[in-house]
Amino acid sequence: MKEEFKIIANSIQREKSILDVGCGDGELMKFIYENISKKIRGLEISKDNVQKCIRKGLTVIEGNAEMDLQQFPSNSFDYVILSQTLQAFLNPEKVISDLLRIGKTSIVTIPNFGFWKVRFNLLFKGTMPVTKTLPNEWYNTPNLHMCSIKDFVNFCNDRKINLFKSLALTNNKVSSINKFNLNFKNLTSELGIFLIEK
Amino acid sequence: MNEFEDIKKIIIKKPLKLDCGVTIVDYPLAYETYGELNQDKDNAIMVFHALTGDQFASGKNPVTNKDGWWSYVIGPNKALDTNKYFIICANVIGGCMGSYGPSSIDKKTGKKIGINFPVITINDMVNAQFNLLDHFNIDKLFCVTGGSMGGMQVLQFIANYPNKSKIAIPIACSASHSAQNIAFNELGRQAIMADENWKNGNYELENKSPAKGLSVARMAAHITYLSKKGLQEKFGRKLQERDKIKFGFDADFQIESYLRYQGSIFVDRFDANSYLYITRAMDYFDLSKNSKSDLSEVFKNTRTKFFIISFTSDWLYPTAENREIVIALNAINADVGFLEVKSDKGHDSFLLDVPDFLNALKNFVDNSYKK
Numbered sequence: 391m392k393e394e395f396k397i398i399a400n401s402i403q404r405e406k407s408i409l410d411v412g413c414g415d416g417e418l419m420k421f422i423y424e425n426i427s428k429k430i431r432g433l434e435i436s437k438d439n440v441q442k443c444i445r446k447g448l449t450v451i452e453g454n455a456e457m458d459l460q461q462f463p464s465n466s467f468d469y470v471i472l473s474q475t476l477q478a479f480l481n482p483e484k485v486i487s488d489l490l491r492i493g494k495t496s497i498v499t500i501p502n503f504g505f506w507k508v509r510f511n512l513l514f515k516g517t518m519p520v521t522k523t524l525p526n527e528w529y530n531t532p533n534l535h536m537c538s539i540k541d542f543v544n545f546c547n548d549r550k551i552n553l554f555k556s557l558a559l560t561n562n563k564v565s566s567i568n569k570f571n572l573n574f575k576n577l578t579s580e581l582g583i584f585l586i587e588k
Numbered sequence: 589m590n591e592f593e594d595i596k597k598i599i600i601k602k603p604l605k606l607d608c609g610v611t612i613v614d615y616p617l618a619y620e621t622y623g624e625l626n627q628d629k630d631n632a633i634m635v636f637h638a639l640t641g642d643q644f645a646s647g648k649n650p651v652t653n654k655d656g657w658w659s660y661v662i663g664p665n666k667a668l669d670t671n672k673y674f675i676i677c678a679n680v681i682g683g684c685m686g687s688y689g690p691s692s693i694d695k696k697t698g699k700k701i702g703i704n705f706p707v708i709t710i711n712d713m714v715n716a717q718f719n720l721l722d723h724f725n726i727d728k729l730f731c732v733t734g735g736s737m738g739g740m741q742v743l744q745f746i747a748n749y750p751n752k753s754k755i756a757i758p759i760a761c762s763a764s765h766s767a768q769n770i771a772f773n774e775l776g777r778q779a780i781m782a783d784e785n786w787k788n789g790n791y792e793l794e795n796k797s798p799a800k801g802l803s804v805a806r807m808a809a810h811i812t813y814l815s816k817k818g819l820q821e822k823f824g825r826k827l828q829e830r831d832k833i834k835f836g837f838d839a840d841f842q843i844e845s846y847l848r849y850q851g852s853i854f855v856d857r858f859d860a861n862s863y864l865y866i867t868r869a870m871d872y873f874d875l876s877k878n879s880k881s882d883l884s885e886v887f888k889n890t891r892t893k894f895f896i897i898s899f900t901s902d903w904l905y906p907t908a909e910n911r912e913i914v915i916a917l918n919a920i921n922a923d924v925g926f927l928e929v930k931s932d933k934g935h936d937s938f939l940l941d942v943p944d945f946l947n948a949l950k951n952f953v954d955n956s957y958k959k
Contacts, residue, residue, distance in 0.1 A: 441951075447956075449893065451914060461918045
């Protein structure tokens with residue numbers, strides 16, 4: 391399983407309720423279901439992925455987070471997970487506010503646009519970056535709103551969102567992000583993992 | 589109509605007060621079963637049929653000699669696997685396949701009840717069928733499922749008996765019959781009642797049959813079960829056994845001939861008054877009452893796990909209406925899954941060989957049984 395998923399799973403307490411937004415083929419959900427909590431549900435936009443989740447015995451709703459999160463009641467889940475999907479939304483700000491409303495804690499991961507390889511691509515090659523966490527070309531990327539770790543931290547600070555845990559992931563190595571190493575982590579990390587609350 | 593002597597039936601002794609105020613008692617409920625009930629009695633699935641269905645969901649229907657209406661779904665190793673599950677399907681009250689309905693004989697007069705049959709609702713149908721749990725001594729079903737009007741019965745079942753089924757799978761249905769659907773049903777009823785042989789509902793007494801009216805009702809309804817794309821691909825403007833149009837009102841086009849045929853075979857197996865009563869029950873179905881929060885309220889006591897399925901080309905019970913149920917269940921944090929299956933086959937998709945549907949249904953049912 392992806393290191394990112396292990397970190398997310400480790401952040402969740404046993405037997406708590408979880409909503410995985412954009413749960414994909416259900417890999418993370420299945421791990422959580424089998425090891426941490428049975429009270430997990432998913433929201434997924436792709437019909438094929440919903441079928442895969444059903445095959446795994448997972449409860450998933452086919453839907454679009456930007457339209458369908460509003461139907462979930464406030465504080466209805468202990469955790470809401472959003473794994474590497476934020477950048478693909480038309481209105482990420484609205485999605486984050488829905489996550490904070492629905493979940494007591496939200497776990498958001500983002501591919502870091504501040505990662506040095508990304509910067510290197512643009513700075514020296516002069517082309518839009520293509521990396522492990524950003525595998526698409528400019529013309530077929532689903533990503534609409536890319537941000538860096540620093541952007542996300544600033545976003546939370548500006549909105550007084552309680553960002554109580556920030557982790558960085560590079561080559562499967564995890565480290566903490568704090569205000570002293572933020573610039574450095576923003577340069578050296580492929581992925582940011584954030585636990586946020588209202 | 590024959591008298592259905594060989595079909596399975598229970599006589600329900602427990603009085604049932606119908607929504608219209610009339611109480612019925614000692615009435616027959618015809619049913620069929622598939623598979624075996626296990627020792628723990630935890631493998632029972634109740635299947636509810638749609639408007640013109642009956643209890644013969646699988647295998648050969650002994651009355652019509654055709655395959656059961658859900659033959660793609662029910663059988664050994666199929667989505668509802670008869671090697672694993674015990675499947676019960678009853679003919680709804682108001683129906684015409686042996687359950688208490690307008691074509692039943694009134695004991696007092698010795699004649700068919702006809703239009704003196706009380707107006708029934710989906711709620712009444714479900715309450716009548718609930719008696720089958722007692723009959724089989726089943727405390728809790730594993731699953732309730734059905735499509736279209738069958739799906740409405742699933743919703744009503746859970747609303748009435750919140751914890752009498754582990755899982756519920758309403759398919760291609762709605763929690764509240766739409767104006768458009770009421771309109772189509774009214775069209776069908778008017779076609780029947782406009783037939784001079786309907787005789788104000790007493791056609792049986794005069795040995796008549798409003799076959800033309802019922803046939804037109806079926807033709808109109810049949811169109812609503814298909815999609816525009818499906819019709820176009822299957823029939824287009826193809827001509828029926830001729831090279832040129834004939835400048836008349838014969839069935840020049842294959843679609844005309846097809847609809848006429850569908851209408852004509854329907855009248856052999858279905859009672860016109862049953863059609864009136866059952867469509868009326870559908871029209872009266874409204875779990876939402878005034879608002880979405882009312883629909884949530886209906887389900888607030890349930891711990892049943894739901895899986896709702898709709899079809900992309902179903903314009904009779906479109907995805908948006910199925911999604912209303914999902915939204916209402918989400919609002920009370922119920923355990924609910926949802927899938928919209930891609931299919932060009934319209935509302936009828938749930939009756940047909942649509943692999944994405946059959947696979948999803950099987951996977952959900954089998955995985956839910958394991959747990």
